[in-house]
Amino acid sequence: MKNFTNYRLWLVGIALFMTGGLCAGCSGADDGQSGAEPEGKLRLEMSANYAKVGDTVNFTVYKGDVDVTANAIIRMKGDKTPCSPNYKADRAGTRYFAAIYNESSTSYQPVRFYVPYRDEGEFFKKSLVLKFTGAWCSACPLMYKYLGEIEVERPGRTAVMAVHSGDVFASDVSEELVQDYQITSFPHAVFDYKTSVSNNAAELNAALDDMLAEEPAICGIALRSAVEDGEAAVKARIRVAQEDRLRLCCAVVEDGLRYDGGSSDDGLSNYYHVLRRFITDRFGEDVGTREAGEEFEHEFVFPVPEEWKKENCTVFVYALRLQEDGETVYVNNTSACALDGGESDFEYEPVPETAN
Template sequence: MNRKIWGLSLVVFSLLFASCSKKEDFSNFDDETVVIVDDIVSALVVRASSLRNQEIKFTILDEDGNDVTENATFYVDGEAIEGDSFSSAEIGNFEVYGEYDFEGTLVTTDTEAFSVIIPKRKIVIEDYTGAWCGYCPRISAAIEAVHDETDDIAVVAIHNDDDMALPFEENLRETFEVFGFPSGRINRTQNWGNPHPPEDVVDIAGLDTNSAISIQSQLSGNNLAVKVGVVSENDLTSMKLVLYLVEDGVLSEQVNYFDQDPSSPYYEMGNPIIDFVNN
């Protein structure tokens, strides 16, 4: 199926060491835990996931929200560390707690877990398509075959000359030398040629990588706020960040040249296919 694009922005960015989530998708930024010790409320703040050799900062807030980190001692896996930060060249699971003096009382926070991980690579498939294009369901079928093998993909349909087309579509085709329909691109630059073998994607999806992206979004009425962060073991200051805003479940008629092809999943589905689901 196809995925409708609602917006695209190309943003030159400087490296942002954003906080990471408990999962490898880095979807959340901060993991804050509040503990009560002898009626003193303390908050130990630590990222749940970080990359190898990335600085991991620890913060303690007292019951009034004051930062008391400067006066605290932190223990990682039971060993006191110098300062309020930690890094590891090796992946693994760790535990941290902190201690500080509050008016003569030693306050010990709860022990919190965090991880040092290697992110997994997610592959972008861009499907250059159009509702008028009778051969375009071919790539839709190939994408479904890839989905059967891996979830480590992100799919974007870039429509031409139909109700889902956007003005910058022609610029994208010219920039990336897309000359016909359907056309597939893997990670923007690699041509995914007919018959669009799933292994071209599956063989590289989910492999270890040295960079990760975090994204948080919040919808308030008609306003969508998106916060994006990037972490990497390499210097990315010369790179660009591409943001897609997409919509699933868009229904349209789709010209279907495979209506009489028994080998196609779109066999006898009509030409055109009524209420073709664009995802």
């Protein structure tokens, strides 16, 4: 009996020893000395917001005050492949980057990569916006408001051409444009002959971001326009930053057209940016392959109808690029000036002094 009691005490001792060891092990795992998750907000820091093509932009990811770059993922918008934390661009344009760490992510932040042109920098890029509208359309003034807000926030980034359909302002190509871009609801916008957007402020802003980011302006366009004896002469000077085959398109829009029977842009029966006429084919005139650094001139001469109020008219000239399929063309850059007595010079993207 005594031996049995001693045996039981021995088993209890072993059990207590093992339990203590296990608890000690648990305590050690929870002491926070190793493997603890950093606290705080995830943020992405970049060595530069502007950089020349070929320069390196370094990304650092922080969780609170802890550098977690080694275990984070850097994503570029539109690219499923993770980026290196030391990113080097091979072409100009704006890229958007975000960081992902565990279940946290940052918002996308822009970095603009530019190619200096001579001593002045990258050409300023203006996106052409075809706004499909009609005087009968009660929702259309809202898009006019949205595009106006974009112009306030990013001056000069858009050239709006209002394509009216089914009303007194419809042009001879309105229905053709509606069919080509498969417009089934109004209002609608098409950016640079490429991206179609419905009446949504966020989508309009996103479309403009995409157009500005996808590729830089491959040329700059300076204009001088005058009307004499009922005939307009628009002289365009083109500076080429990148060798490419170009087409040039010319069109005229008019502001302040009045019609009392519809939903006007400003609520006062006035309509703005109304497409009056394409001076060229809407796909432009082929001006051939041009070399980087080349500068050339092209002139558009056309009659000005009496019903146009020339003081309210603006002429658009824009460059189109032929795509790889040999048929599709997209707008690359746009310039505008007053039809009578107007001028516009070459514009360049602002490059901060801090840019490397």
